[in-house]
Amino acid sequence: MSNLLFAAPSSEIGAVQNDSFTDQETNNAPAVVIDCRSDFSIKETLLGGQAFRWRENEDGSVSGTAFCRTVTIYQEGERLLVYGDLSHDAHELWSGYLDMSTDYEQIMHEAVLLEPRLEHAARRRAGIHILRQEPWEALCSFIISQNNNIPRIRRIIEALCALCGAEAQGGSYSFPDCHTVASLTAEQLTGIGCGYRADYILAAAALVCGGSLELEALRTMPIDAAREQLLKVKGIGPKVADCFLLYGLHRLECFPKDVWIKRAIEGEFKGTPLQNFRYAGVAQQYIFEYIQHNN
DNA sequence: GTCCAGGATCGGA
DNA sequence: TCCGATCATGGA
Numbered sequence: 001m002s003n004l005l006f007a008a009p010s011s012e013i014g015a016v017q018n019d020s021f022t023d024q025e026t027n028n029a030p031a032v033v034i035d036c037r038s039d040f041s042i043k044e045t046l047l048g049g050q051a052f053r054w055r056e057n058e059d060g061s062v063s064g065t066a067f068c069r070t071v072t073i074y075q076e077g078e079r080l081l082v083y084g085d086l087s088h089d090a091h092e093l094w095s096g097y098l099d100m101s102t103d104y105e106q107i108m109h110e111a112v113l114l115e116p117r118l119e120h121a122a123r124r125r126a127g128i129h130i131l132r133q134e135p136w137e138a139l140c141s142f143i144i145s146q147n148n149n150i151p152r153i154r155r156i157i158e159a160l161c162a163l164c165g166a167e168a169q170g171g172s173y174s175f176p177d178c179h180t181v182a183s184l185t186a187e188q189l190t191g192i193g194c195g196y197r198a199d200y201i202l203a204a205a206a207l208v209c210g211g212s213l214e215l216e217a218l219r220t221m222p223i224d225a226a227r228e229q230l231l232k233v234k235g236i237g238p239k240v241a242d243c244f245l246l247y248g249l250h251r252l253e254c255f256p257k258d259v260w261i262k263r264a265i266e267g268e269f270k271g272t273p274l275q276n277f278r279y280a281g282v283a284q285q286y287i288f289e290y291i292q293h294n295n
Numbered sequence: 296g297t298c299c300a301g302g303a304t305c306g307g308a
Numbered sequence: 309t310c311c312g313a314t315c316a317t318g319g320a
Contacts, residue, residue, distance in 0.1 A: 049301070145300095145301075145302085146300095146301095146302040146303065147299090147300065147301095147302045147303075147315080147316090147317095148300060148301095148302085148316095148317080149299080149300040149301090149318085149319080150300085150301085151300095151318090151319085152300080152317070152318065152319085153300095155318095156317095190316075190317095193316080193317060193318080194316080194317090195315075195316030195317055196303095196304095196314095196315045196316050196317095197303095197315095197316080198316090200303085234303090234304080235302095235303070235304085236303085237302060237303045237304085238302090238303090239301075239302060239303085240302070240303080243301090256301080257301095258301035258302080259301065259302085260301060261301080288301080297320105298319105298320085299318105299319090299320085300317100300318100300319095302315100303314100303315085304313105304314085304315080305312105305313090305314085305315100306311105306312095306313090306314105307310105307311090307312095307313105308309105308310085308311080308312100
């Protein structure tokens with residue numbers, strides 16, 4: 001059963017990879033070109049745990065699906081080549097998704113002024129941008145992420161997309177909208193490995209598609225009010241709420257506290273001003289890097 | 296077999 | 309309010 005579900009998306013992604021590689025080799029398919037800083041990293045940004053539907057190809061490019069479009073992205077120094085999206089708004093859409101307009105160098109500078117111990121870690125994470133993901137996909141993904149590991153989170157999300165079966169432009173599956181998810185049964189969700197999270201996913205889907213949880217309204221609402229709304233939903237706790245606000249609604253002041261970060265801010269970084277930094281979510285990435293590499 | 300995964304809920308102190 | 313047990317699941 002699980003093999004059937006997993007086979008489809010991976011073969012689709014393989015097809016995309018090959019097509020795009022050929023496109024670049026023969027140079028006969030147009031790519032959207034996006035300028036970037038030389039220290040930007042497409043891999044850190046797409047594969048670093050903010051989003052779960054991107055994969056690295058053997059040639060170093062990254063393939064995935066968002067906004068119902070499947071693309072392959074190459075980074076060559078200060079430019080990104082996006083293959084697979086021929087839409088007129090492709091440049092605007094992918095520049096926006098990758099948040100190319102925010103000045104991350106300035107954010108890093110401000111963060112290091114507040115917490116000089118993070119200088120090296122911040123430099124190592126200088127290439128990361130906070131994505132502007134589709135809110136519902138982010139919410140659903142981070143509900144699935146709780147007490148789970150990244151490879152399994154990826155598998156479950158791919159299986160969910162395959163189960164719902166909506167094809168994206170470019171061949172892979174798009175992430176199902178909240179109505180589609182709400183129409184699933186708990187048995188279907190546990191069948192793809194969601195476990196006890198099945199009921200949480202259904203609860204969130206019902207609230208979102210029923211209109212009683214307006215995700216877009218949370219984008220501009222005072223942050224405490226937004227959190228309060230989210231915490232009312234069964235299955236959304238403080239960590240998932242902040243991950244959603246940061247990665248799904250691009251609220252950069254949010255500071256998701258997982259077990260590692262908690263340990264850091266109760267220990268070595270006790271009293272750090274970064275928790276209240278207006279770009280705390282970016283600084284959180286630096287702290288995580290610091291912990292992982294111990295300076 | 297046990298432990299863990301970038302948690303959340305629930306019930307009992 | 310706080311703390312521990314429990315919740316599915318698969319990989320190490």
